[in-house]
Every structure is written in structure tokens, then in C-alpha cells.
Amino acid sequence: MSEPGGLESAGRPGRPGRPAAFLDRDGTIMVEREYLAEPGRVELIPGAVDGLRALQKAGFALVVVTNQSGIARGLYDRAAFDAVQRRLEELLAAQGILLDGVYLCPHHPDVDGPCDCRKPAPGLYRRAADQLGLDPARSLFIGDKLSDVQPAAGFGGTGVLVRTGYGAASALAHADPATVVLADLGSISGWLAASRPASCGPGPEASVAPGRVEPGVD
Ligand SMILES: [Mg+2]
Numbered sequence: 001m002s003e004p005g006g007l008e009s010a011g012r013p014g015r016p017g018r019p020a021a022f023l024d025r026d027g028t029i030m031v032e033r034e035y036l037a038e039p040g041r042v043e044l045i046p047g048a049v050d051g052l053r054a055l056q057k058a059g060f061a062l063v064v065v066t067n068q069s070g071i072a073r074g075l076y077d078r079a080a081f082d083a084v085q086r087r088l089e090e091l092l093a094a095q096g097i098l099l100d101g102v103y104l105c106p107h108h109p110d111v112d113g114p115c116d117c118r119k120p121a122p123g124l125y126r127r128a129a130d131q132l133g134l135d136p137a138r139s140l141f142i143g144d145k146l147s148d149v150q151p152a153a154g155f156g157g158t159g160v161l162v163r164t165g166y167g168a169a170s171a172l173a174h175a176d177p178a179t180v181v182l183a184d185l186g187s188i189s190g191w192l193a194a195s196r197p198a199s200c201g202p203g204p205e206a207s208v209a210p211g212r213v214e215p216g217v218d
């Protein structure tokens with residue numbers, strides 16, 4: 001018999017949590033440089049800061065969810081990942097952007113066997129939702145690969161494929177019509193404005209301040 005309110009439940013009935021933008025990192029926020037281990041080579045993708053700011057203003061927690069199989073493959077270690085991540089966060093902080101969380105899978109199935117955290121598995125999203133009080137069903141799953149957007153279906157959220165990084169190829173191959181496809185992360189501000197008109201009927205979030213964009217996305 002499982003414990004009441006099992007630890008595995010990300011959905012917490014009665015405590016829906018805030019919506020998140022679950023963001024892939026490489027190829028989505030910063031330029032894809034395969035197995036990057038040098039902080040000096042971190043470069044923001046043009047428009048990424050604008051996109052992150054728009055998501056933040058719309059009430060989304062900014063949560064990076066990233067597969068880092070280079071660690072399992074022995075191409076770099078956790079300290080090198082942290083150094084690259086710190087550099088990214090410095091560049092973002094200089095533009096007034098703070099991330100709410102960073103979650104990584106350091107595994108690769110050929111090395112470690114299957115894990116529950118390598119995207120598109122739900123493990124990292126569940127952990128983030130539990131630790132940060134997020135509602136995956138009202139969240140965006142954003143990235144340049146299908147494995148970044150596929151988890152949206154399982155959680156009832158919205159997948160947003162960006163055509164930066166590997167996204168051009170991913171977009172060609174993608175078959176799920178529910179996935180939103182954008183040129184880049186910067187394009188999300190326009191999509192947010194278009195997909196959530198201010199005249200939406202009242203919902204649980206109806207008490208937000210006038211002029212603030214509703215965080216819910218259908
Ligand atoms: Mg990527």
C-alpha cells in the first residue's frame with residue numbers, strides 16, 4: 001500500500017501550483033555547441049532574453065530541464081557543467097533574468113541503463129513540480145528537439161518547438177499538430193499575446209492585477 005499523498009504525485013490535488021516554462025538549454029536558450037564544457041563559449045541565442053522576460057512577465061516559473069549525456073560519456077564532468085551553467089546565469093542576470101530552477105539528467109542509456117530523468121521521461125519535470133510547487137498541466141514544454149516537447153502530452157501541457165539548434169530538423173519531422181512551432185524563443189512573446197486574449201472569461205486566476213497577462217494556457 002502506498003502512503004497517502006505519495007511523493008511521486010506531481011499533481012497535488014487542491015494545490016495546483018504555478019505554471020512553468022520548462023526550458024531546454026542548449027539550442028534553445030544558448031547556442032548549441034555539442035558537449036560544451038567551456039564557459040567562455042557560452043553564447044545566448046538572439047531573442048532568448050526577450051522570450052524569457054515575456055514568460056516571466058506572464059507568470060511562468062523559468063525552469064531549465066536539460067539532458068547532459070556528455071557526463072555519462074565522460075566528455076565533461078559535473079563541475080564543467082556547473083561552470084557553463086554559471087556563465088549562462090551570469091549572462092542572463094545581466095539582463096535581469098533569474099532562473100527558478102535547473103534540472104539535469106547526467107545519464108545515457110548505453111552507459112547507465114534506462115533512467116527516469118532523461119527527456120522525454122517525466123522524472124525531472126515531476127521533481128521540479130514537487131520541489132518548486134508547479135502545475136505541469138498549465139506549463140509550457142519548450143525546446144529544439146521532439147524529446148523536449150513530447151512530455152507536454154503526458155502532463156497535459158503545451159509543447160513549443162523552437163527552430164533554433166536542432167529545431168529546423170525537428171520541425172520537419174514533427175507530426176503532432178498540438179505542438180506549437182516558433183522560429184525561436186524570442187517569438188514566444190507574440191505567441192503569448194495572440195494565444196491569450198485579455199478578454200478571456202474569468203477563471204481561477206481572475207483576481208490577477210489588471211494588465212497582467214494570465215498565466216494559463218489552453
Ligand atoms: Mg537542445
Ligand SMILES: [Zn+2]
Pocket residue numbers: 105106107115116117118
Ligand atoms: Zn537520467
